[in-house]
Amino acid sequence: MSDLQKSLRIRESLLPPASDVIKRLGPGAVAASYIQLLDAAYDTVEDGDELMARFINTLQDSGEKTSTYLHRLQAVLNQAVRRGGVATGEADRHLLKQLCRGCWDNALLLKLEPLKDAPPSFVDLLLLLRGEEDKEASRAVRMKQHLGSARTQEKGVCKPSSHGYQAVMKILEARQKHTDTGALGWAKMQGSTLRSYQLDTQSS
Incomplete structure (x- = not known):
């Protein structure tokens, strides 16, 4: 896709007031100019250091899935990278480090800690977490079925006459x-x- 096509897609996808913001650039502007202007208008005004501080203080909420927590971390980290708070090449290392710091699942942490020497990408880390969550959900279903069956058997035991x-x-x-x-x-x-x-x- 050419740069002009990208610019056209951006203009077509925007509604007021965002579409009004980019009108000053004209139809011949490149996509990067549109994005830069939209970031200035709607993106966070925090600088890179402030965003990294927010990233470090982002912890897993009660009842929140670890994969959902990872998404929240990634969103803040992406902003920090764009604002110069952390180098792009260091993003995966920071993501895994903060995930281990802010996650409350001790069993999962035992599996994440060994990965620090070679941090996986966001996509690979997300797949790992979703796989673990799926296994845990399956175990919970099996346990519920087993306990329900045991209670049924107890009800069927004959009592002395x-x-x-x-x-x-x-x-x-x-x-x-x-x-x-x-x-x-x-x-x-x-x-x-x-x-x-x-x-x-x-x-x-």
Whole structure:
């Protein structure tokens, strides 16, 4: 695409008041001139050092995905590069360093720290983070399914019948009376109770 075509695309894509801003340049201006004027009108007025200070103080918000946090960092870093706050060749190193500094996911940090010797590009870093987030989401789904299945199985466990419980209680009560009734009486009561338990079990 030629420079004139780029300029035409810029003019066609703008609406007032932005389109009014570039009118002073005329239709023959190059695309770089349009962009420079639009930056002056609408871009941040902070200089490179101020933008780098903002970049360093940009931390991950509560509940924010790490990939979303990376996007925010990249946006501020791009502004700092344009304003001369950091060299283009150092951008990837600063991005990874601040990501490790501002991210609260300790498990993810263990995987990011070894990358500092050879920082990946923004695109590669974004793909890595999205892959980790996808794995974490899959683990959460599997855990939810497993725990839900376990609760269903617990509900299906049969509880002891009331007849069996009552029979056992009768035997225990009979033991307490053993000293009063003697061995013969105890044997009779135990036999009677056991027969009662058998009948209760059969009827249940």
